[in-house]
Amino acid sequence: MKAITERQKRVLEFIRDYRERHGGSPSLREIAAHFGFRSMTAAADHVRALRNKGALQWVPRRARSLYPGDSMETPDKALMEIPVYGGIPAGFTDERRQEELECIAVDPNSLGIRATSRTFALEVRGDSMIGRHILDGDYVILEHGMMPRPGDVVAALIDNESTLKTYHERRGRPYLKAENPEYPDFIPASELVIQGVMVALIRRRKG
Amino acid sequence: MKAITERQKRVLEFIRDYRERHGGSPSLREIAAHFGFRSMTAAADHVRALRNKGALQWVPRRARSLYPGDSMETPDKALMEIPVYGGIPAGFTDERRQEELECIAVDPNSLGIRATSRTFALEVRGDSMIGRHILDGDYVILEHGMMPRPGDVVAALIDNESTLKTYHERRGRPYLKAENPEYPDFIPASELVIQGVMVALIRRRKG
DNA sequence: CCGCATACTGTTCATATGTACAGTACACGC
DNA sequence: GCGTGTACTGTACATATGAACAGTATGCGG
Structure with missing residues (x-):
């Protein structure tokens, strides 16, 4: 060049x-x-x-x-708005109007993810996933409908609430493991709805 | 009206x-x-x-x-490109051409950070910061010239290499703590150059 | 009830704008 | 000499865009 x-x-x-x-x-x-x-x-x-x-x-x-090209601004071709769902009951399916949805803007290329309409984010509440080094306040980016691989962090709908689990397989059967000693380790995956598979994580500075 | x-x-x-x-x-x-x-x-x-x-x-x-109508001045840059420095000797000061620099694009508003030219990123190598839940492969976003607060993760230039430490103060004196048992815990901050203070973190999916 | 502003649907029009194609001239490397 | 890239002139075209016109419905003050 x-x-x-x-x-x-x-x-x-x-x-x-x-x-x-x-x-x-x-x-x-x-x-x-x-x-x-x-x-x-x-x-x-x-x-x-x-x-x-x-x-x-x-x-x-x-x-x-x-x-x-060297400015901090970039055109929208690489921009993607991801809706953020908190610890909201019903989680992925939103009852609220789109105007009320909090969104974070990310660049799919930088995150190494695909830009799909099934991508969403969860703001983590609590330290239940600290075993996977996911902290309170972190934003977990997930993709709905993606096939999880063993070891993946997934969001599951349990008791009408979105919670993060680790996806595993044992003797060919999928199950979810909670990275929190308070909850039972093994949950048959067939009993619950996997909302999405974690594809990226964003952490802000505290304070 | x-x-x-x-x-x-x-x-x-x-x-x-x-x-x-x-x-x-x-x-x-x-x-x-x-x-x-x-x-x-x-x-x-x-x-x-x-x-x-x-x-x-x-x-x-x-x-x-x-x-x-209130202000014609240039709006805050929403999407900014951040240069990524790896475990490169000389770290922050880049010898390489700008074309060769890897960049990630982030939205400062979403990350809760300011958009400055002193913002940069480090791709983490190794598990030396696992005590702060920062994993191998994570991208740590830092701001150069920011005053660190106790508990902040900072990037320091040690032996001509950028390494991440935790900033602390003891008896009014700043020191750096390595979140890795192999290295000495206390490093007088006056002896080294703090390149930047961590303001955000980005984690991609493995594999 | 009337007048008026808000909050739209649906259509049409003039033009501002990006893009493509054809052509000329010049400098430079091989 | 030949090919390539830069630096333009000039024309043409598809469309993105702002603006105007004709309506409908709602609410609100007088």
Whole structure:
């Protein structure tokens, strides 16, 4: 990959300045007008070159969607909103309106997960999963409908409440293990509903 | 001038939220889609009402040019790319080109952290921090230059290598505690460089 | 009851905008 | 010389987008 040319650097600077002053991206024609290009394709070429070199991000066909590649902002293509369910009875199935749902935004690529509509999050309450190094206040990202493998952390609906268990198999039969000595170790998996399999975890700083 | 209605407040919040997440304004059709309006005019009406009430600024006929009226300044970056440093000698100071840097994208709001250029990540190697429930393969998000509080996990440069320690104070003097029995418990903090304070953690699914 | 604002549905229209295609000129490496 | 990338001009096109027009329904104050 070649280096960024002087002209392209100027275009990138203009885009950066424009975003600073206007709080949004310039259009291709505005770029052309600023540099005195009589053809808008000149601006389009520069923008394409910058995109190919990774200096610019954009959303295809979206108006005014140029983002400097090194900026902290990124277009929404990698963004995913995950609903957060607390220790709520009925857990996965939400009775509340979508507007009331708390969401966290994550980048599926960074988390190494797929972006599906069946992905959700649980805010962990208590230290019941400390045996798996999952702490109170952690956000566990789960995928609904995924086939669990032995050792996976899963969310199960028990007594109308979402709880985290470890999935195991013994003599070919699946069972769930609670990582909490207070509860019985073995729960036949057939008796309960597995809501999702843990695919990632997010922990915030305390205090 | 009438007051802003509840519905209009919702629309305004969505616009503000969209700008923070995407770094740009939503289109009228995107607003309509978000609220489930079957007609885009509904969104246009709300936007016009907000403009008349001074809660929104915009550029006439310009695509994606809605700005919350209270501040034209650049909104907080919603999604930021954080460079990942492994167990690399020299750690925080990178000798490598920026293109070679691995990055993870996170939403500062979701993680409960500030978006600064001094934020970085370390990919944890080994189980030396298992006492703090930080596992091999976890990504620890740290902020450089932050004042650590007792109990905080910090990254320190020891023997030219970035290692994680717990920050403590004893008799008013700061020291670092290794959460690993193999290493000495007490390291005078004055002797080493604290690169950053842990503000969040991200764990991917194994395998 | 009337007037008025809010909160929509449904449609149409002008244009702003990104993108593609065709072509010219120049510099540079092999 | 030849191929490649940069740096443009000029035209054309599909569509995303803001804006306008014609309605319907609801609530609220006078």
